[in-house]
Amino acid sequence: MPTDHPPSRTPARIKDRPTWLISRTFARSSGLLAAGFESYGRGLRSYHYRLLAALDEWGPASQADLGRGTGIDRSDVTAVLSELESLRLVERSVDPDHRRRNIVTITPAGVEQLLELDNVIDGIQEQVLKPLTNAQRRQFIALMMKLLAAEDESSKG
Amino acid sequence: MPTDHPPSRTPARIKDRPTWLISRTFARSSGLLAAGFESYGRGLRSYHYRLLAALDEWGPASQADLGRGTGIDRSDVTAVLSELESLRLVERSVDPDHRRRNIVTITPAGVEQLLELDNVIDGIQEQVLKPLTNAQRRQFIALMMKLLAAEDESSKG
DNA sequence: TTTGTTATGTTGGCCACGCCAACATTGGCC
DNA sequence: GGCCAATGTTGGCGTGGCCAACATAACAAA
Numbered sequence: 001m002p003t004d005h006p007p008s009r010t011p012a013r014i015k016d017r018p019t020w021l022i023s024r025t026f027a028r029s030s031g032l033l034a035a036g037f038e039s040y041g042r043g044l045r046s047y048h049y050r051l052l053a054a055l056d057e058w059g060p061a062s063q064a065d066l067g068r069g070t071g072i073d074r075s076d077v078t079a080v081l082s083e084l085e086s087l088r089l090v091e092r093s094v095d096p097d098h099r100r101r102n103i104v105t106i107t108p109a110g111v112e113q114l115l116e117l118d119n120v121i122d123g124i125q126e127q128v129l130k131p132l133t134n135a136q137r138r139q140f141i142a143l144m145m146k147l148l149a150a151e152d153e154s155s156k157g
Numbered sequence: 158m159p160t161d162h163p164p165s166r167t168p169a170r171i172k173d174r175p176t177w178l179i180s181r182t183f184a185r186s187s188g189l190l191a192a193g194f195e196s197y198g199r200g201l202r203s204y205h206y207r208l209l210a211a212l213d214e215w216g217p218a219s220q221a222d223l224g225r226g227t228g229i230d231r232s233d234v235t236a237v238l239s240e241l242e243s244l245r246l247v248e249r250s251v252d253p254d255h256r257r258r259n260i261v262t263i264t265p266a267g268v269e270q271l272l273e274l275d276n277v278i279d280g281i282q283e284q285v286l287k288p289l290t291n292a293q294r295r296q297f298i299a300l301m302m303k304l305l306a307a308e309d310e311s312s313k314g
Numbered sequence: 315t316t317t318g319t320t321a322t323g324t325t326g327g328c329c330a331c332g333c334c335a336a337c338a339t340t341g342g343c344c
Numbered sequence: 345g346g347c348c349a350a351t352g353t354t355g356g357c358g359t360g361g362c363c364a365a366c367a368t369a370a371c372a373a374a
Contacts, residue, residue: 009211009215009227011213014206021298022186025182026183054166056168063322073363075325076362078324079325129304131304132300136303141175151163184360230333235352236353255341259351259352
């Protein structure tokens with residue numbers, strides 16, 4: 001559990017810089033997220049959630065496709081899928097048309113787990129944004145989307 | 158260097174969530190920052206910068222105070238200071254009034270290094286915010302500050 | 315058809331950042 | 345004098361994000 005120990009003073013040349021604010025914001029967000037995952041037990045972390053979500057949404061897929069789709073490295077996909085498999089949340093089978101490839105499928109238990117995680121994570125969005133009014137939340141989200149739009153474009157190519 | 162490999166699709170239940178946007182924003186920011194530090198060579202990273210900035214701004218301090226002030230763990234402070242010391246950017250001396258304590262001082266070379274890093278890092282602020290207009294940048298910064306205000310309060314106690 | 319070349323899954327490793335525990339040592343307090 | 349707190353240090357752990365190397369399988373070019 002990242003306990004998120006913020007600095008007590010923070011040098012002036014640092015404290016107002018966007019990169020610093022972004023980093024603190026992320027620390028707060030990921031701390032809350034980690035606490036959420038942990039309170040949930042099972043040893044699931046964000047990678048697990050991302051993979052379950054991808055499988056639920058895109059249907060059965062190869063590990064390589066999962067990696068590309070979620071931005072998780074192949075090797076990490078392998079490791080996390082093994083954990084998910086041992087929890088019976090996904091299943092791996094060899095693609096008959098391409099025996100080097102695995103077809104990964106989410107199980108009913110996996111879907112159920114995913115839905116529960118959805119709830120936990122939704123609650124955390126609320127916590128993260130709590131200091132902002134609704135209008136400010138919308139603004140904040142819109143600004144981040146704009147900030148990331150270029151990146152999204154370039155990776156779609 | 159974090160190469161920041163964004164996902165190519167991103168599941169819908171994830172892609173609009175604030176925690177996800179925050180995490181992507183941070184990935185972008187810290188990727189640019191890391192590239193900046195690395196292009197600069199010398200093996201300096203954000204911890205080094207934070208400590209140099211703290212020393213420059215608050216004057217000579219003990220390691221424990223540096224840790225509390227910057228939010229960096231004592232043990233990490235020790236390690237990073239050793240690197241800074243071997244680069245002759247800081248000096249450690251035993252506090253005569255408290256021989257368990259070190260007094261850490263930034264050297265002239267350290268100040269110089271800090272100023273150069275300042276420039277690099279300022280350039281990165283620009284890059285990070287590039288997609289936003291000036292008004293949007295101000296908004297974005299203000300929103301993050303509000304988001305973090307509660308945390309700052311509680312750690313001042 | 316044989317010879318590269320590319321894609322896939324796996325293993326094992328590395329780094330940054332953030333933590334924590336344990337320890338010896340020092341100083342302050344009662 | 346004896347206890348407690350603070351200090352610096354060592355060593356370790358976890359997460360997220362990477363990369364390299366490898367065997368194997370499929371594919372493309374020759």
